[in-house]
Amino acid sequence: xxxxxxVESVLKCLTESSPSLIGRQxxxxxxxxxxxVDGDANELVQVLTxxxxxxxxxxxxxxxFGFQDSRVKQYRWMALHLRMTGRLFLVPENKVLGRHTxxxxxxxxxxxxxxxxxxxxxxxxxxxxPQEVTNKLGEDALFISRDxxxxxxxxxxxxxxxxxxxxxxxxxxxxxxxxxxxxRAGLHPLQISSELFPEEISRLYDAxxxxxxxxxxxxxxxxxxxxxxxxxxxxxxxxxRKPCPVCGTLIVKERLVxxxxxxxxxxxxxxxRCNGG
DNA sequence: CACTCTACCTGTGCGC
DNA sequence: TGCGCACAGGTAGAGT
Numbered sequence: 001x002x003x004x005x006x007v008e009s010v011l012k013c014l015t016e017s018s019p020s021l022i023g024r025q026x027x028x029x030x031x032x033x034x035x036x037v038d039g040d041a042n043e044l045v046q047v048l049t050x051x052x053x054x055x056x057x058x059x060x061x062x063x064x065f066g067f068q069d070s071r072v073k074q075y076r077w078m079a080l081h082l083r084m085t086g087r088l089f090l091v092p093e094n095k096v097l098g099r100h101t102x103x104x105x106x107x108x109x110x111x112x113x114x115x116x117x118x119x120x121x122x123x124x125x126x127x128x129x130p131q132e133v134t135n136k137l138g139e140d141a142l143f144i145s146r147d148x149x150x151x152x153x154x155x156x157x158x159x160x161x162x163x164x165x166x167x168x169x170x171x172x173x174x175x176x177x178x179x180x181x182x183x184r185a186g187l188h189p190l191q192i193s194s195e196l197f198p199e200e201i202s203r204l205y206d207a208x209x210x211x212x213x214x215x216x217x218x219x220x221x222x223x224x225x226x227x228x229x230x231x232x233x234x235x236x237x238x239x240x241r242k243p244c245p246v247c248g249t250l251i252v253k254e255r256l257v258x259x260x261x262x263x264x265x266x267x268x269x270x271x272x273r274c275n276g277g
Numbered sequence: 278c279a280c281t282c283t284a285c286c287t288g289t290g291c292g293c
Numbered sequence: 294t295g296c297g298c299a300c301a302g303g304t305a306g307a308g309t
Binding site for chain 3 (some may be wrong): 282284290
């Protein structure tokens with residue numbers, strides 16, 4: 001369940017730890033579970049071995065690691081998605097493997113990058129250019145402008161929750177932050193985008209921006225022991241049958257659009273409207 | 278186009 | 294105590 005704020009936190013850990021992943025040369029790649037590599041695992045090993053990690057980008061929930069050969073200027077990129085339970089961390093080499101370690105990059109300076117993932121949904125794959133990943137995605141949710149958000153949303157007739165979850169609309173929001181954003185905006189998950197009043201669209205953008213910025217600054221969400229790092233306090237996610245922090249009404253959890261969805265029926269009423277807002 | 282369903286996975290927590 | 298099973302969810306891809 002790492003979403004944008006959690007992935008951003010991972011990125012900061014990798015780049016700001018000492019020693020940082022940036023500037024480290026790959027001495028050896030170990031694929032401990034073949035399915036962690038989308039594509040040819042042998043090619044991944046061949047391409048990365050000997051190269052140096054020069055930069056790491058994030059777009060939505062994707063990380064892109066730029067590797068360069070000392071002799072060749074052209075970058076090769078490793079894309080990575082943590083999906084549900086993936087974790088990345090730098091540890092001293094010879095550290096015992098976790099039960100669910102899927103991929104190791106053994107680096108210089110005696111450190112190793114671990115990719116652990118109990119559910120084994122996470123993937124890495126090679127791309128020639130970051131655009132291979134970002135082309136299919138919308139703008140990053142942390143950086144999308146109000147104008148861009150308003151324009152894109154106004155042209156779509158979609159329920160708000162699946163719209164926020166759609167990575168080609170805006171990249172980085174998952175189930176937790178979709179619920180949190182809609183709660184903060186006071187909008188029902190099934191409200192139709194094209195029927196919103198301008199003031200409501202503006203509120204939705206404000207909520208998206210505020211929630212994500214705050215969550216990033218707190219290094220992700222704090223959800224009953226799921227994430228050990230973050231301290232962003234969730235208002236509705238996982239709070240079914242608990243009082244709404246605003247009005248005290250009990251939070252409802254329902255399965256909407258194939259997702260566990262938490263909302264306050266008082267603060268987020270579903271409003272039916274005859275025509276576009 | 279908008280929406281639904283399924284597959285991919287495994288740890289957790291429930292009922293019996 | 295332990296067994297079986299539903300459930301959690303991001304994404305791709307197929308189907309309605």
